[in-house]
Amino acid sequence: MTKKLLLTLLISAITFAATGQSQKNWMSVSVGAAVPFNDFKDNLLTDTVLYGGFAQTGLALNLTYTYQLVRSFGITAIFMGNSNKTDVNAMEKELQRYIKENSEISDFTCSGTIGNWKTGMLLVGTNINFGEREFQVEIRGLLGVGVGFSPKHNYTITPDQGVLTKQNIIFKQQSDNALAFAWNIGGGFKYRFDRIFVRLNVDYSATNLEYKNINIQLSNPSEDNVRDYINRKSKMNVQTDIMQITGGVGYIF
Numbered sequence: 001m002t003k004k005l006l007l008t009l010l011i012s013a014i015t016f017a018a019t020g021q022s023q024k025n026w027m028s029v030s031v032g033a034a035v036p037f038n039d040f041k042d043n044l045l046t047d048t049v050l051y052g053g054f055a056q057t058g059l060a061l062n063l064t065y066t067y068q069l070v071r072s073f074g075i076t077a078i079f080m081g082n083s084n085k086t087d088v089n090a091m092e093k094e095l096q097r098y099i100k101e102n103s104e105i106s107d108f109t110c111s112g113t114i115g116n117w118k119t120g121m122l123l124v125g126t127n128i129n130f131g132e133r134e135f136q137v138e139i140r141g142l143l144g145v146g147v148g149f150s151p152k153h154n155y156t157i158t159p160d161q162g163v164l165t166k167q168n169i170i171f172k173q174q175s176d177n178a179l180a181f182a183w184n185i186g187g188g189f190k191y192r193f194d195r196i197f198v199r200l201n202v203d204y205s206a207t208n209l210e211y212k213n214i215n216i217q218l219s220n221p222s223e224d225n226v227r228d229y230i231n232r233k234s235k236m237n238v239q240t241d242i243m244q245i246t247g248g249v250g251y252i253f
Contacts, residue, residue: 023195025066025067025252026074026250026251027064028063028199029062029063030061031060031061031062031246032201032246033060033244033246034059035245036053036056036241036242037241037243038240038241039237039238039239039241040052040053040241040242043093045097052238054090055085055117056085058084059082060246061082062078062080062203062246063080064076064250065077065078071133072130074129075127078122078123078203079121079123080123080244082120083117083118084117085116086116086117086151086153088114091153095155095171108157108158108159109157109158111158112153112155112156112171113153116151117149118148119147119207119209120147121145121146121182121184122144123142123144124142125141125143125184126140127139134192135190136189137189138188138190139187140187141185142183145182146180146205146240147179148238149175150173150236150238151175152174153171153172156168156170157169157170169219170219174216176211177211178212180208180209180210182207183205183206184206185204186202186205187203197249197250198249198250199247199249200246200247201244201246201247202243204244205243205244206239206242208238209237210235210238211235211237212235213233214233214236215234216233
């Protein structure tokens with residue numbers, strides 16, 4: 001009798017605990033646009049090789065997990081991944097300006113490959129929800145770390161006229177990585193269908209990434225003695241501000 005009573009109480013306790021914890025876990029995956037701001041978007045090449053990111057609007061991935069302590073308040077963890085193309089037209093114009101100001105070449109064409117910026121952030125914080133069970137407005141603030149991988153460029157510049165006629169100039173930049181503190185302020189809407197929900201997110205994230213070993217070379221390899229306009233390893237601080245606009249679907253358990 002005692003064993004049956006204890007077993008009954010144990011089963012009841014487990015059932016109660018499971019019921020109490022049910023539907024507090026919200027997981028979702030969202031995709032959309034990654035819009036660059038500040039240094040990350042700026043288009044600038046200088047003689048000290050400190051320049052903007054030339055980043056364009058790219059693709060965004062958002063993986064979110066939330067544990068709702070109560071309906072209106074919870075703990076949130078987010079992984080954000082972004083891939084932003086380099087603005088080729090802006091890069092060409094800036095290379096043309098720099099070369100014209102620092103050489104005897106006046107007209108030329110550009111061709112080659114320009115890589116993408118890849119950035120990610122892992123963030124933890126809190127969220128506040130407003131609304132009813134089905135439709136909620138969410139506001140969140142998070143802190144964490146950001147990582148970035150700078151693009152790899154390999155560009156050939158062919159002069160049309162001037163002292164170095166028909167002698168190509170090579171512009172190369174090797175990729176580097178950086179890690180730094182990151183923060184995020186975001187929000188959005190969630191609409192619930194029982195255990196499935198859909199969401200729309202707007203997140204503004206920022207991290208100041210310092211790339212310490214970017215090898216950049218601008219040279220004319222056609223000459224007997226290679227003439228280097230630029231040939232150095234450089235540090236580059238890029239204030240990487242990105243607004244993610246994403247939509248997705250999630251599951252509640």
